[in-house]
Amino acid sequence: MSIQHPLSPIQTGAAVRLVDIRRAWGSAVALGGVSFTVAAGTFCVLLGPSGCGKTTCLRIVAGLDQATGGRVEIGGRDVTALPPAERGVAMVFQSYALFPHLSVAENIVFGLKARSVPAAERGRRLERAVEILGISALLQRRPGQLSGGQQQRVALGRAIVAEAPVCLMDEPLSNLDAQLRADMRREILALQRRLGITMLYVTHDQTEAMGMADQVILLRGGRIEQDAAPADLYATPATRFAASFVGTPPMNLFSLPGETAVVGVRPEDMRLGDAGLPASVIHAEYLGADTILSCDLAGQTCLARLPGRVRLEAGTPVLLDFDRNTLHRFDADTGTRLS
Amino acid sequence: MSTRALEIVATWVLAILWVSPLVYAVWTAFHPSAYATHFSLLAPWTLANFAHAWEAAPFARYFLNTTLLVGVVLVAQFALCTPAAFAFARMTFRGRDTVFALVLLQLMVAPDVLLVANYRTMARLGVVDTIFSIALPYLGSAFGIFLLRQTFRQVPQELDDAARLEGSSLLGRLWRVYVPLARPTYLAYGLVAVSYHWNNFLWPLVITNSVTTRPLTVGLSVFASTDQGIDWSIITAATLMTSGPLLLAFLLFQRQFVASFMRAGIR
DSSP: OOOOOOOSOSSOOOOEEEEEEEEEETTEEEEEEEEEEEOTTOEEEEEOSTTSSHHHHHHHHHTSSOOSEEEEEETTEEOTTSOGGGSOEEEEOTTOOOOTTSOHHHHHTHHHHHTTOOHHHHHHHHHHHHHHHTOGGGTTSOGGGSOHHHHHHHHHHHHHHTTOSEEEEESTTTTSOHHHHHHHHHHHHHHHHHHTOEEEEEESOHHHHHHHOSEEEEEETTEEEEEEOHHHHHHSOSBHHHHHHSTTTTOEEEEOTTOSSEEEEOGGGOEEEEEEEEEEEEEEEEOSSEEEEEEEETTEEEEEEEESOOOOOTTOEEEEEOOGGGOEEEOTTTOBEEO | OOHHHHHHHHHHHHHHHHHHHHHHHHHHHTSOGGGTTOOOTTOOOOSHHHHHHHHHTTHHHHHHHHHHHHHHHHHHHHHHHHHHHHHHHHOOOTTHHHHHHHHHHHHTSOGGGGHHHHHHHHHHHTOTTSHHHHHGGGSSOHHHHHHHHHHHHTSOHHHHHHHHHTTOOHHHHIIIIIHHHTHHHHHHHHHHHHHHHHHOOHHHHHHOOSTTTOOHHHHHHHHTSGGGOOOHHHHHHHHHHHHHHHHHHHHHTHHHHHHHHHHHTOO
């Protein structure tokens, strides 16, 4: 049931560009001027905590929601005023949005029928999607008879047959269990690579973003915090929020005596040394390959990711050390990065 | 005696009270008139009463009238209530809530109150004594609109979004998404509507006065009136005949009906 290895792309993606997109409901601002460009064939993740406006952003690209200001371009064409069906996008919904009264096959070709695609062409596209997803045994079933993972595949199938240059996904894995989520993550990525389409993928899970994206757009409170490749997002977070949102466990942020800036150190850059900041152990969590040590550093909690097994009782005094060049510094007031 | 035992006894008493007219009707209809008020296990069974009733009045024509009436009302109600309910459920327009409140208000008006006013309207339209005139006041139904609106509102927005994105027009979405998902409601509502109009009596009695338009209920009442002489065996046979199709349908589809009612939220 796994997706075949990346072949040469069968279709091509289209670039997506948002220019100063705003959305407000009365006085409640959901998006306060969002601009970004996603190059054709890119896997772009819109990341952020709930209520940050990422789903609103996606729905505006789809045309399911109207922006109160700004412009959406797909493939260089201004689509701001176009209805969803004419924008050249396919979408996978969080709930999968499968029609419960239709069989799997009917669900997949629903859009093709609505667009009056000839039956022979419908059959060809259905066959191709079914082969890609390995769901030939399910075609006559109803969505209610499928497991969560199978429903997910059918939803993907519906997006594949549309052969749209842009695919939008709204938290597509949030209803799956952890194991299946990891599998589907790989499959979706392989699918995007194989089809060569542009992907806009919404999630609140930063591990999904790190593992799948070519480009991560981190949103918070309706604004972009950072727009970067995952490695850059991790290595040089642009804001204090970006630093604390990405990474498991997240970056330690604390103040040091004699420093006006807030300093940040990744837990894996921390080590126990003969010199350094005096702290006391709160708890040691052994994870197998490493141990997460939580320490009390002058009233602030600080996490250190140490290799192997570290046995330390609560209350043990330790010295936390790190290299100066692993230090991130952020403005205490604005939260922006200080180089 | 415990509450449970009391409940069981009460259930039986009510059930027997409810079914006794039916039992009496069956007994009388299948036995010669001599046994109408004389119960004997040895009484001979007969179908003659049905034959007499069928010949004594144009029941075939009444059946046709009622079927036409119920069919016209049902089709019109579905056709009119569906778009109205969809508009109230999923579209935003000015005055929507006010108009919907007016529709709900109509639920509070008992149809019999409007008997005279409706008759005048029909007279002005010149359609008195037609099957169409029996149906006309019932073609739009506030209850149907309300029920379908509630059902349509429960259709997940994401299904509507998905259909919209896939290129379905407004009518396409209504027809391919909303209507199929509301099937249990249509079934349950259809059942209520059919039984109501099959049994409706007062309005058809007022508006019709000829054999070619009378529905079964009015036909039966004319048949059973005193000037024809009262023969309970024939009257009960006719009654069973007229209510038979409905009764049979209920018994056959009982399970589906109950399930539909539960899902549609009508109890």
